[in-house]
Amino acid sequence: MVLVATCLGGLQAGVSVAQESGVIELSVPRSPGRDDLVELQIATGPLPNGARLIVMTEQGQVLGAVTPFVLPGTAAGATATIPVPHTALADRRLRLRLQVVQPGAAARVPRADEVRRVDIILVPAKD
Amino acid sequence: MTDQRHCLTRRHLLGASAALVAASALPSPASAQAPKFRRWEITDPAMPPRVLASYKAGIRKMLSLPPTDPRNWYRNAMLHLFDCPHGNWWFLVWHRAYLGWLEVTLRDLSGDPEFALPYWDWTKTPRVPAAMFDDVLDPNNGAFIATFDQFKAQFEPVVTSVYASFSAAQKDVLALRQPFDTAAGFWSVMPAVFFNQPSARGLTLTNPDLDSDTKATVAINTVRSALRTRLFAGSGDPQQPAGFQSGKAANHSADSVQGILESGPHNNVHGAMGGGGGAFMAQFYSPVDPIFFLHHGNLDRLWDVWARRQAAQGRPALPQGADLATWSNEQFCFFGNAQGQAVSQTKAGDYATTAIFDYDYSPGSGEDMVPAPGPVAAAASPQVFDAQVTSASIGMPAAAGGTVNVPAAALQSAGTPRVAEVTLNLTHDDQGRRFRVLVSPGGGAAPVAAGAITVFGHPHHGPMTFTVPLPDNLGAAAAGGADVPLDIRVVPIGGVPRATAAAAAAPAPLVSAIRVRAD
Numbered sequence: 001m002v003l004v005a006t007c008l009g010g011l012q013a014g015v016s017v018a019q020e021s022g023v024i025e026l027s028v029p030r031s032p033g034r035d036d037l038v039e040l041q042i043a044t045g046p047l048p049n050g051a052r053l054i055v056m057t058e059q060g061q062v063l064g065a066v067t068p069f070v071l072p073g074t075a076a077g078a079t080a081t082i083p084v085p086h087t088a089l090a091d092r093r094l095r096l097r098l099q100v101v102q103p104g105a106a107a108r109v110p111r112a113d114e115v116r117r118v119d120i121i122l123v124p125a126k127d
Numbered sequence: 128m129t130d131q132r133h134c135l136t137r138r139h140l141l142g143a144s145a146a147l148v149a150a151s152a153l154p155s156p157a158s159a160q161a162p163k164f165r166r167w168e169i170t171d172p173a174m175p176p177r178v179l180a181s182y183k184a185g186i187r188k189m190l191s192l193p194p195t196d197p198r199n200w201y202r203n204a205m206l207h208l209f210d211c212p213h214g215n216w217w218f219l220v221w222h223r224a225y226l227g228w229l230e231v232t233l234r235d236l237s238g239d240p241e242f243a244l245p246y247w248d249w250t251k252t253p254r255v256p257a258a259m260f261d262d263v264l265d266p267n268n269g270a271f272i273a274t275f276d277q278f279k280a281q282f283e284p285v286v287t288s289v290y291a292s293f294s295a296a297q298k299d300v301l302a303l304r305q306p307f308d309t310a311a312g313f314w315s316v317m318p319a320v321f322f323n324q325p326s327a328r329g330l331t332l333t334n335p336d337l338d339s340d341t342k343a344t345v346a347i348n349t350v351r352s353a354l355r356t357r358l359f360a361g362s363g364d365p366q367q368p369a370g371f372q373s374g375k376a377a378n379h380s381a382d383s384v385q386g387i388l389e390s391g392p393h394n395n396v397h398g399a400m401g402g403g404g405g406a407f408m409a410q411f412y413s414p415v416d417p418i419f420f421l422h423h424g425n426l427d428r429l430w431d432v433w434a435r436r437q438a439a440q441g442r443p444a445l446p447q448g449a450d451l452a453t454w455s456n457e458q459f460c461f462f463g464n465a466q467g468q469a470v471s472q473t474k475a476g477d478y479a480t481t482a483i484f485d486y487d488y489s490p491g492s493g494e495d496m497v498p499a500p501g502p503v504a505a506a507a508s509p510q511v512f513d514a515q516v517t518s519a520s521i522g523m524p525a526a527a528g529g530t531v532n533v534p535a536a537a538l539q540s541a542g543t544p545r546v547a548e549v550t551l552n553l554t555h556d557d558q559g560r561r562f563r564v565l566v567s568p569g570g571g572a573a574p575v576a577a578g579a580i581t582v583f584g585h586p587h588h589g590p591m592t593f594t595v596p597l598p599d600n601l602g603a604a605a606a607g608g609a610d611v612p613l614d615i616r617v618v619p620i621g622g623v624p625r626a627t628a629a630a631a632a633a634p635a636p637l638v639s640a641i642r643v644r645a646d
Contacts, residue, residue, distance in 0.1 A: 037355060039368060041384065050405070052398060054340055062343040064391055067398035069213060071304065071316075071411055076382065078214055080390035081369045083352030087546055101340075103403045119366050123357075 023058055026120040027093045036124055038084040040096075042066055043117040044077040051102035053110060057088050058095040077116065084120070094120060134296040134460035134473045164230075164243035164486040166424055169256045171489055174245060179258055181242040185233030186263045186417055190270050194285040197467040198232055201272070201282065204414035205289075208307055208320075210300060210461045211411070215376035215383040216360035216446075217457055218393075219430045220475045222423045227484035228462045228470065229420060235465035243486055246424030249345040249396055250492035255328075255335040259418050266327035266407055266416045275321040279314070286310050296460045303380040320412035322405055328416055329402025329409070341399040344391035347492055353387040354433050354496045359446050360454070361386075371433055375450070379457050379475075388429060396422055428488040431481055436497045445479060455479070512537075514615060514641035521551075521562065521617050521635035528616035529641050530569075535611050538601045547577060547597055547615055550640040556633035562617050568601045569612035577615075597643070615641050 032038050044053055044066055053066040064082035088094055098115060099107045167174035189200040196202065212221045226244060234242040247256060263270050272278045290310040293301065298308075306312025330336070337345065356371040363374035363383035369390075374383030385394075400408035400416070407415040414420070434444040446454045455476025462470045477483060514531035521527040549564060551557075565574035575598050601611060617638055 035355075037352070037368075039352075039387070041366065041369070043365070050401070050403075050409075052340070052395070062340055064344050064349070065340045065395050066390065067341075067394045069394040069397050069411075071208075071307075078382065078390075079365070079369075079384045080394075081385060081387050082390065083349060083387050085348065117365065121366065121368055123368050 023095055023097050024118060025093060025095045026118065028089065028120055028122045029092075030122070031092055032086050032089070032122055033124070036122055038086060038089070039121045039123065040064075040082040040084055041079060041117075041119040041121055042082065042115065043079045044068070045113045045116055046077055047100065047114055048102055051100055053115065054099045054101055054107075055082055056097050056099070058097055060097070061088065063088065063096075077114075079117075133469060133471045134294065134458050136296045136299050162481070162485050162487040164241065164484070166243045166428070166486055166488045167245050168248045168251070168489050168491050169245040169258060169421060170248075170252050173489070177239060178242070178245050179261075179264070181237040181239035182233065182245070182417070183261075183263050184239070185237035185242070187270060188236040189232070190263065194282050195288075197463050198236070198465075201278065201415065202285075203229060203232075204412055206461045207414045208313075208316075208411055209297075209304070210379075210459065212379035213382075214373055214385050214389065215363070215379060215381055216370070216372040216374060216454060217376075217379040217475055218373050218389055219426065220372075220454075220478050221379060221459060223427050223430070223481075224459055224462055224472075224478045225414075226420055226423055226427060227478070228464060230484065230486075232463075232465045244420050244424050246428055246488060246491070247418065247421035248425055248491040249337065249392065249422070250347050250350050253337045253342045253345055255330045255400070255418065256421075257332065257335070259421070260332045260335075264417050267324045271324070271327065271415070273324045275318055275323060278321055279317070283314070286313055294460065296458060300380065300458075300460060303378060317412075320407075320410040322407050322410075326405060327407055328400060328418075329404050329406040330400055331402070334402060337396065337399045338403075341395040344395040349387065349391050350429065350493045351496060353391070354429065354436060354493050356386065356433075357437075357442055359443065360450075371430075375453075379459075388426060393422075393426055424488075425491065427481075428491060429493055431488060432493050432497055434480070439498045451476075512643045514613075514643070516638055516641060519637040519639065521638065522619045526565075526616040526618055527638045528565075528614070529638075530612055530614050531641065531643050532610040532612055533601075533643050535609060538597070538611055546643070548640075548642045549615070549617060549638065551617075551636040552639050553636050554633065556630040557636050560619070560635065562635075563620050565616045565618060566597060566601070567614040567616075569614055574614070574616065613643060615643075 028038065040055065040063065042053070042055065047053065047068055052068075054062060055064050055066065056062045063084060064080075066078070066080045066082075068078055070076070070078065084094060096118070098110050100110045100114060101107045167178055169179075186200060189198055189203065192199040194202065206225065210221070211225070212218050230242070230244050233244070234240065247259075259265065262268060272281065287310050290313070301308040306315055343349070353371065356368070358368060358370035360370040360372040361368045361374040361384060363376055365384070367374070367384070369384040369386040371386055371388065373386040373389050376383040397413060398409050400406050400418070407413050408419060408422075437444040445451060455474060457475040458473050459475065460473060462473075464470050472478070472483065481487065512531050512533050514529035516529040518525040518527050518529075547564060547566065551562075564577045566577045567574040577597055601613065619635055
């Protein structure tokens with residue numbers, strides 16, 4: 001059984017969010033065991049040409065990046081999976097900072113249509 | 128396009144018995160003999176020099192073939208536009224077939240009967256290998272077409288002919304990949320995916336490094352996480368794991384949930400090759416750049432590592448039940464052999480293992496994740512050791528923290544994470560405070576910094592546990608297998624401005640518990 005916690009839209013109210021800084025908080029239902037996998041699943045909308053979404057902990061540790069690699073003219077986004085080390089969790093919580101970076105522009109908080117969904121998934125060791 | 132009579136249209140495929148080729152989709156038993164061909168890691172000193180010499184010879188030959196020849200270098204790259212799966216469970220198997228048929232063609236055209244593609248282990252070497260800037264291994268070389276206008280002038284008549292010759296099965300595929308369903312649509316896209324020299328590749332000999340964010344995605348921890356995935360492919364539903372291959376989809380042009388390997392190393396290395404700008408590798412005409420095949424070679428190698436790891440742990444390396452036929456029967460209708468003729472192996476299942484092209488890889492990053500075959504050991508319980516907190520108040524003359532005896536074996540096991548879990552009783556005034564966690568193995572050894580704790584974000588109130596990794600080689604302090612008396616202290620990091628005068632005057636939080644966990 002997969003255990004999931006969801007943050008919709010990344011920047012909406014209802015979760016612990018500081019909208020100005022683009023920080024979102026997710027939590028897993030229980031502390032992960034040794035062989036449990038913890039993964040972020042991020043559904044993005046279209047990003048500007050050459051842009052990528054950087055996913056980091058609140059302290060600035062880069063967990064991964066979402067770089068679209070799609071057929072030209074494809075308006076749809078993508079759903080990416082980023083592994084989360086257990087040490088990034090504090091009291092089963094993970095606080096993330098998301099940034100859109102692209103050449104020639106300052107890093108910025110993603111718009112609501114650029115990050116559609118962020119889920120944290122705990123995949124138990126025993127299926 | 129060449130005759131594709133082997134390839135079934137989707138109408139024929141969906142109407143066929145579900146049992147069709149389910150059995151034949153199973154990989155043939157592994158040969159007792161070593162594979163005939165070895166794909167070398169490009170920076171390995173043991174790689175024979177003829178590998179790159181033959182790669183260059185083959186590329187030169189393919190560049191010199193007329194556009195009417197399907198083995199022409201740019202024609203071969205078009206297959207990626209017409210047919211490549213991304214974001215679904217056919218991603219790795221299609222690219223295995225793509226690399227394999229190119230390799231067969233290069234072997235023939237180069238005149239080297241032992242040729243096999245090298246691969247790029249970007250975990251080991253997070254930069255474009257220097258050798259890939261030599262001669263035709265760099266798409267900015269003069270042997271390549273310099274501008275889009277020149278490319279269009281050479282290929283426009285040929286593309287028209289190619290589209291007119293597509294089989295029904297091929298048209299079925301292209302109908303799902305608009306605007307590539309027509310020649311006009313093809314040319315509407317090409318200006319966005321063709322890069323004039325010197326921008327054919329963004330990273331250069333003087334600037335070969337992958338950027339720091341991409342380095343995080345190719346780091347060994349990411350690779351290990353991908354290899355630890357136990358599921359071949361997830362359902363493709365939101366909030367369900369993607370699996371190793373990426374998630375299931377209705378056809379190989381459809382999107383699903385991307386797995387770690389595709390999301391992380393695959394996509395980000397493609398993008399990073401632009402060096403902050405555009406380049407062939409950053410877009411779907413990426414096979415124009417010869418490094419494409421080394422990049423995908425590493426991904427293919429990691430699939431092989433994963434499959435061997437699964438087998439060694441008694442887990443399936445292929446889809447199960449009805450999923451096996453669904454995955455195996457997907458048709459790949461565009462591949463050609465060394466003579467430019469359509470291949471008879473048109474199903475995904477034909478490429479389920481490396482046996483079809485009879486190759487293996489020199490060992491690379493992640494190979495240590497394949498355990499020796501044997502009985503599957505029961506997962507060990509995490510080992511948790513509670514410290515005796517001898518001083519709770521942070522910032523006092525007696526440093527806050529405690530001591531805990533941990534068996535040396537728990538600190539010495541390779542590959543297992545060892546952490547200290549420090550619980551602090553926080554108040555609203557603690558927001559912004561920073562602390563350093565110091566660890567000493569006792570016996571007079573100097574403490575070392577294990578990590579830092581930052582109380583960040585929204586105000587907390589009550590106990591909160593922070594996890595910091597323990598330094599390596601703590602177990603070396605034990606004599607004769609004895610316990611290691613770890614001394615763990617929490618000290619304030621000064622100089623952090625406080626939000627209010629009250630916060631600045633408030634005492635530091637108390638340490639309420641310390642545990643060492645060795646999973």
